[in-house]
Amino acid sequence: MNRSLTEAGARGWRRTAVATANLGLALAVVAGLALLLAGLGHRFGWWSFGTGFQVLRWATFGGIAAAVISAAGLVIAPLRAQRRGMFRALAGLIVGLFVAGVPLSYLQTARSVPPIHDITTDPEDPPEFEAIAPLRADAPNPAAYGGPAVAAQQREAYPDIAPADHPVAPETAFEAALVAADAMGWTVVATDEAAGLIEASDRTFWFGFVDDIVIRVRPTDAGSRVDVRSTSRVGVGDFGTNAARVRDYLEELEARLNPR
Secondary structure: OOOHHHHHHHHHHHHHHHHHHHHHHHHHHHHHHHHHHHHHHHHOOOOOOHHHHHHHHHHHHHHHHHHHHHHHHHHHHHOOOOOOHHHHHHHHHHHHHHHHHHHHHHHHHHHOOOOOEEEOOOOOOOOOOOOOHHHHHHOOOOOOOOOOOHHHHHHOOOOOOEEEEOOOOOOOOHHHHHHHHHHHOOOOEEOOOOEEEEEEEEEEOOOOOEEEEEEEEEEOOOEEEEEEEEEEOOOOOOOOHHHHHHHHHHHHHHHOOOOO
């Protein structure tokens, strides 16, 4: 009698261990799919970015719940010598932590940078959009620069972003600037060599947000000065995306003008 009860209890524990591991892994997979679709849904026009962020929030909570349940399964499974349950629980824990970690890392990044979305190498006289301006007519963020308040936040957060001076003729700098824009994978919207302007757009990888870039080339006594401005069409902050884009472009331009 006691042996039968013991065996029944053991079977119950094994079923609990497997069920817990399965639940954690299943929830982790669902949360992972939600994480993926949060951005892709907006990128392909299935829903607004607001809905995408809501799906992302659900994915975060789902990932946390999956990690907690899987951790419980990981404890139960070894106690009952359930190798299958242990592996499933471990997989659920890893996937759940990854799913929760992605948006939480973005949140951490957002808190570490100022809530601005317009970055330029020349805050005093930023390059202006011309051809792209009509394309931003319905965008939540205006094409006009935000002024001294934005400039002050940029200088504090990104003091390294500054105009790029090169000892080459403006024509040479303009050609290199256009080649560098193509190399960045941007969609060049308009070029005006006489005015020294290049306008382009870029899309972020995950959500597919459209950001606009304008490049200005001007002559100087020593050669040419290249200014860049990158700004988002939507969103108050940009997670540092525009600053990173400007830096990457200036590095690409430097490599074009000064190959090693």
